[in-house]
Amino acid sequence: MILxxxxxARRIRSSSDSATRRSRRLAIVLVIGAILLYAYTSTxxxxxxxxxxxxxxxxxxxxxxxxxxxxxVDNMKQQQVKEEEVTNGNDNEEDDSLSKxxxxxxxxxxxxxxxxxxxxxxxxxxxxxIIEKRHHIGGNCYDYIDSETGIRVSKYGAHLFHTRHTRxxxxxxxxxxxVPYEHKVLxxxxxxxxxxxxxxxxxxxxxxxxxxxxxxxxEWLKNEQVTFTDESTGQKREAKNSEEVALMRVGPxxxxxxxxxxxxxxxxxYPAELGPEVLARIPVRNNHxxxxxxxxxxxxxxxxxxxxxxxxxxxxxxxxxxNTDYFDVKDKIKCKRLYYTGPVDTYFADLGWDKLEYRSLSxxxxxxxxxxxxxxxxAVVNRPQATDVNGKDVDFTRIVEYKHLLNxxxxxxxxxxxxxxxxxxxxxxxxxxxxxxxxxxxxxMAEKEEGVTFVGRLANYKYFNMDDAILNALELFDKxxxxxxxxxx
Numbered sequence: 001m002i003l004x005x006x007x008x009a010r011r012i013r014s015s016s017d018s019a020t021r022r023s024r025r026l027a028i029v030l031v032i033g034a035i036l037l038y039a040y041t042s043t044x045x046x047x048x049x050x051x052x053x054x055x056x057x058x059x060x061x062x063x064x065x066x067x068x069x070x071x072x073v074d075n076m077k078q079q080q081v082k083e084e085e086v087t088n089g090n091d092n093e094e095d096d097s098l099s100k101x102x103x104x105x106x107x108x109x110x111x112x113x114x115x116x117x118x119x120x121x122x123x124x125x126x127x128x129x130i131i132e133k134r135h136h137i138g139g140n141c142y143d144y145i146d147s148e149t150g151i152r153v154s155k156y157g158a159h160l161f162h163t164r165h166t167r168x169x170x171x172x173x174x175x176x177x178x179v180p181y182e183h184k185v186l187x188x189x190x191x192x193x194x195x196x197x198x199x200x201x202x203x204x205x206x207x208x209x210x211x212x213x214x215x216x217x218x219e220w221l222k223n224e225q226v227t228f229t230d231e232s233t234g235q236k237r238e239a240k241n242s243e244e245v246a247l248m249r250v251g252p253x254x255x256x257x258x259x260x261x262x263x264x265x266x267x268x269x270y271p272a273e274l275g276p277e278v279l280a281r282i283p284v285r286n287n288h289x290x291x292x293x294x295x296x297x298x299x300x301x302x303x304x305x306x307x308x309x310x311x312x313x314x315x316x317x318x319x320x321x322x323n324t325d326y327f328d329v330k331d332k333i334k335c336k337r338l339y340y341t342g343p344v345d346t347y348f349a350d351l352g353w354d355k356l357e358y359r360s361l362s363x364x365x366x367x368x369x370x371x372x373x374x375x376x377x378x379a380v381v382n383r384p385q386a387t388d389v390n391g392k393d394v395d396f397t398r399i400v401e402y403k404h405l406l407n408x409x410x411x412x413x414x415x416x417x418x419x420x421x422x423x424x425x426x427x428x429x430x431x432x433x434x435x436x437x438x439x440x441x442x443x444x445m446a447e448k449e450e451g452v453t454f455v456g457r458l459a460n461y462k463y464f465n466m467d468d469a470i471l472n473a474l475e476l477f478d479k480x481x482x483x484x485x486x487x488x489x
Contacts, residue, residue, distance in 0.1 A: 097129070097319055101334040104128040107326045108341030110139020111466060112456035114312045115171075115473035116339055121317035124484055129333060130313070130320040133342075137313060137320060140427075141305040141466070148367055149412045152304050153402045156425070157361060157418060158380060159305060162293040163467030169297040171470065175311040178299035179406060183292045187382040189257055191389040195290040196258070196382055197283045198250055206257065217286040224251025242271035242279035249284050262384030265397045266420045267359055267430065275431040295467075300406055337480075341456035343426055344442045356442070356461055357435050360424035364396075364417040371413040379404035395419060429461045453480065 103126035106113040114137070117128040136142050140156040160183040163169050172178070187196040194202040200211045203220060211217050226247040230237040239245040246259040255271075259279060263271045271279055283294070291298075301308055313320060321329075326342070340347055345356045368375055382398045401415040402408070429435065439461040446454045455476055457464045464472060 098332040102129040105335035106339045109137040111469040112473045118312040121315035138309040143304045162295040162298040175308040176301035181300045186378045199285040214286045239276045242274045245279045343458045357430040358426035359428040
């Protein structure tokens with residue numbers, strides 16, 4: 001199968017056997033025959049109507065769409081997946097791609113794997129085979145145009161690009177036109193919309209204060225904050241967990257209103273059960289700055305994130321197999337080096353050790369008709385509290401309305417209700433002592449694995465922002481190609 005992802009006609013192949021392909025062709029032939037027969041009978045039946053236009057509408061509504069590899073054509077259309085199946089008469093094409101020898105085999109077509117493949121192709125002309133389990137490239141950054149609303153949405157949650165790294169910012173300029181965008185998040189707390197992270201406006205709204213300056217905000221925070229001391233020395237000590245981080249930063253009132261309930265929704269653990277790094281990532285502002293990030297470079301790609309990966313992987317030196325599980329084909333591939341971006345515990349599953357703990361997300365899609373404006377006042381509205389002002393349960397963490405991003409227009413709107421859960425796609429490593437200690441054991445095994453480099457958030461059991469993932473991959477590439485630079489010097 002050749003999946004056409006970009007104007008450069010790069011071929012992305014999806015692994016399947018010959019029998020499946022022959023069955024698919026037969027099904028397509030039968031459907032086409034049914035359509036032609038139906039079109040003929042429909043045209044004769046509606047000869048007094050408005051002609052072929054009405055007939056075409058009737059056909060679209062009544063002819064069932066065939067299923068391809070368990071995905072209905074209707075679903076593929078809804079997601080606007082820009083993939084077309086092209087049969088070229090070569091049933092052994094996937095086998096041919098697996099039988100070739102590559103300089104690099106890369107497991108995963110997300111940020112880490114794509115950056116490494118692109119750099120090998122561009123700088124050294126080396127070949128790479130990327131093996132991707134999903135049906136698409138782009139990892140969790142994958143986005144598409146929702147066909148019902150015409151609005152670009154992300155399949156795996158909102159992605160907002162921001163970075164302080166000049167190298168990363170210059171690198172991504174090569175693959176997209178970027179539109180400046182400074183992300184702002186609101187939280188609905190006690191029935192009031194307030195800025196997240198905490199600012200002067202958050203405090204004034206929730207506690208009926210009238211703070212007007214940074215000095216007044218610093219004084220208010222000082223009166224709220226909790227200090228922890230070492231029992232043996234009596235000296236001030238650092239936070240041991242995320243509860244202590246929040247109490248040291250904002251005090252018990254904001255902690256109980258926002259940080260404690262939201263953290264439990266997100267992690268199914270209270271902040272006291274999580275390492276300090278979880279809530280240490282959340283800033284607290286002593287001014288009116290409602291931006292979620294303070295990095296100097298903040299923007300969105302004008303044509304979406306998927307198009308970035310299309311361009312990154314457009315080289316003829318790069319071959320991508322989608323719908324392919326590495327562990328199903330690992331004995332067939334031939335490569336000089338292997339980069340693995342999947343979960344490290346999955347790679348070493350045969351050891352029989354406990355699995356590392358992740359939190360996953362679910363997304364409930366809602367389309368609202370007759371809405372030229374918006375459903376909510378910001379692209380992202382967090383819902384930290386367990387109940388609303390009427391006592392009704394609120395079992396989700398946030399709502400994302402993508403129409404706000406890139407100033408998209410439609411007479412409808414679409415939003416996704418996000419819920420955190422166990423199981424499913426691994427999103428967030430759970431940073432407690434048990435998981436940290438278990439990961440150290442996996443890390444020791446990874447360091448001993450000859451010819452394999454573990455890269456990215458899943459392989460390193462570490463949360464990366466997009467820019468951090470790119471920088472990590474670039475720096476790893478630098479390290480792995482030092483000998484090539486010396487050889488050509």
